[in-house]
Amino acid sequence: MPFLAPKSARASQGWPELIVIAPRIIIYGWFIAVTLPLAGDEPRSSLEQLRRVTIDRDDTRSTIDGRILFTGAEGGILLESQTTRYWLLQANEIIAQDRLDQPFRIPNHKEFTEQLLQEFPGFESSTTANYVIVHNTTRAYADWCGGLYERLHRAFINYWKTRGVKLVSPEYPLVALVFKNRAAYEAYAVKDIGPSAKSMLGYFNIQTNRVVMFDLTGVENATGGQRVTSADQVNRILIQPAAERTVATIVHEATHQISYNCGLQTRLAGNPKWVSEGMAIFFETPDLRNRRGWSGIGKVHRLHLANFQRRSPGNGVIRRIVADDQPFTSSTTAGVAYSQAWALTYYLQKTQKKQYSQYMKGLSEMQPLAEETAEERLQRFQTAFGDIVKLESNFVPFMLKIR
Structure with a gap:
């Protein structure tokens, strides 16, 4: 998930740097080099006051309306716009802050959709109970995506409910941008996250809070160049075994989005990467033959x-991925780190369900821009699950026996 500010500003100002590297290796990730020193929460009444912030970035002056979530000790702010975008603004970029004579208000579905269509002229929208799909592809594919997302959303909420973790409804409609083909997707995504987008089928941008993808029915000429006209036709194409990993990418990124908008995780907090990626993989196996349910959660991920x-066999597997996100950001270790994250998630979900739920409840209370040291991460983990050495002596043999 990319960070919006120009690279030069990121490097000099010490804000979190958000990066995206290769597909299915680092779908989203961040390095928090120096967290913003917070001056403390503002009063609730102040938080809900609509602000207009005038900034000068790259010699271009602009205004942003939103609510201030945090103020740094040196004057930087984290601003949330009314389209749920997070803006990390440096003190030296801010020209003025004005309180508007109105409260910060969450747009309704119709207003939210209208704002998105203004941002993407020529696009259309498809809405569901929890999603707005903004697209320039077929209505059939957009509707299929909406149906898939809603099934995942229901399954995700119900899964955690049965484990004693009460989640909340998203404040905003969840947004998915669906482009008609790969070329249109890349033209947008390269500007959004950089050239790495060309190696991805889709991604979740934690700053804009959007999933971005393209119409996958054209992947490898699956439809012979013919545009689909119904959601059932889309399903018949993507139910094929060759499309399994393609669909898994959509679900993986949508799982990130749900998790960050339903109270399980906090956007821009220092969530351990093994948790975020392990959980997304744990949920990513869809059951396209079942048009109502979602029976794939927690299945053994064969790859x-x-x-x-x-x-993976060897000492220190758990310590390495729990203490530090670095294994996920190196091209030489990322592949196995993702597998280790899934394996640890799978093991804990099967053997320590209550402890895992309590661990997730603790992580959900982290604030934006908060970060834990390696020692703090390990302490939190061991408080929940016990001594790492002992845990690993059970974990590795357990996973090696699975067939």
Whole structure:
């Protein structure tokens, strides 16, 4: 998930740097080099006051309306716009801050959709109970995406409910941008996150809070160049075994989005990457033959299981991925780190359900821009699950026995 500010500003100002590297290796990620020193929460009444912030960035002056979530000790702010975008603004960029004579208000579905269509002229919208799909592809594909997302949303909420974790409804409609083909997607995505977008089928941008993808029915000429006209036709194309990993990418990124908007995780907090990625993989297996349910949650992930069993045995597996996100950001270790994250998530969900739920409740209370040291991460983990050495002595043999 990319950080909006220009690279020069990121490097000099010490804000979190958000990066995206290769597909299915680092779908989203961040390095928090120096967190913003917070001056403390503002009073609730102040938080809900609509502000207009005038900034000068790259010699261009502009205004942003929103609510201030945090103010740094040196004057930087984290601003949330009324389209749920987070803006990390440096003190030296801010020209003026004005309180508007109106409260910050969450737009309704109709207003939110209208704002998105103004941002993307020529696009259309497809709405569901929880989503706005903004697209320039077929209505059939957009509707299919909406149906898939709603099924995942229901399954995600119900899964955690049965484990004693009460989630909340998103404040905003969840947004998915769907482009008609890969070329249109790349033209947008390269500007949004950089050239790495060309190696991805889709991504979740934690700053804009949007999932971005393209019409996958054209992947590898699956439809012979013919545009689909119904959601059932889309399903018949993407239910094929060859499309399994393609669909898994959509679900993986949508899982990130739900998690950050339903209270399980906090956007821009220092969430351990093993948690975020392990959970997204745990949920990513869809059951397209079932048009109502979602029976794939928690199934053994054959690709990651094989990778784990082939490359992971040895000491220190858990400590490495819990203490530091670095294994996920190196091209030489990211592949196995993702498999280890899935394996650890799978193991804990199967053997320590209550402890895992309590661990997730604790992480959900982290504030934006908060970061934990390696020692703090390990302490939090061991408080929930016990001694890492002992845990690993059970974890690795358990995963090696799975067939």
